[in-house]
Amino acid sequence: MGTEEAARALLGALLVHSLPGGERRSAVVVETEAYLGIGDPACHTWRGRRTARVLPMWGPAGHAYVYRVYGRNDCFNVVTRRRGVPEAVLVRAVVPLSWWIGDVWTREEVRAGSGPGRACRLLGITTELSGFSLGSGPLRLRSGPPRGFEVVRGARVGVGYAGEAAAWPLRFAVAGCPAVTRPRSLLPVIAT
DNA sequence: CCAGAGATATGCT
DNA sequence: GCATATCTCTGGC
Secondary structure: OOOOHHHHHHHOOOEEEEEEOOEEEEEEEEEEEEEEEOOOOOOOOOHOOOOOOHHHHOOOOOOOEEEEEEOOOOEEEEEEEOOOOEEEEEEEEEEEHHHOOOOOOOOOHOOOEEOOOHHHHHHHHOOOOOOEEEOOEEEEOOOOOOOOOOOOOOOOOOOEEEHHHHOOOEEEEEOOOOOOOOOOOOOOOOOO
């Protein structure tokens, strides 16, 4: 699977984090962004960069790459390709599982998972998890919509904003989800 | 609602 | 020193 395809496939996936103290937090991925490796100027492995921070991206698919930006915000990525092909998908927003099945949440509750930094804080994800497998470690990823649930609310998985397609060609979101981020400079045109 | 500033890890020049 | 895959707070309209 290519990385752009993986970014689409991750929409609706369930992230479950078992914290050291025993608490368990989970949320559903509703916005992603693909980073296409050494040829992508926006990617941390652009031009073959291979520093300690980005080493997990050079490893096999299905592992976490977590980094810190601007000193305080952590961002969580899923490594998507085989060893030696450093590509990944950034998780830009998540919502509580109960929103996905139709519950109503307040603006603040939805906001808590909106944005890469807030998504990490909501789930308790830190840079200590960078490099961990997402299949066997404390942070696990169930691909596809959670078992037993269907995609609801008319969401079209894999479709981003029609008006932003040109500006954000590698960003994918569940249309209509209030947790999805919207750059203020762009018109909020939702695909139908 | 919008714009600006500050915090401050990591990597590059 | 400078830039960045960000967020929060503040002050103005």
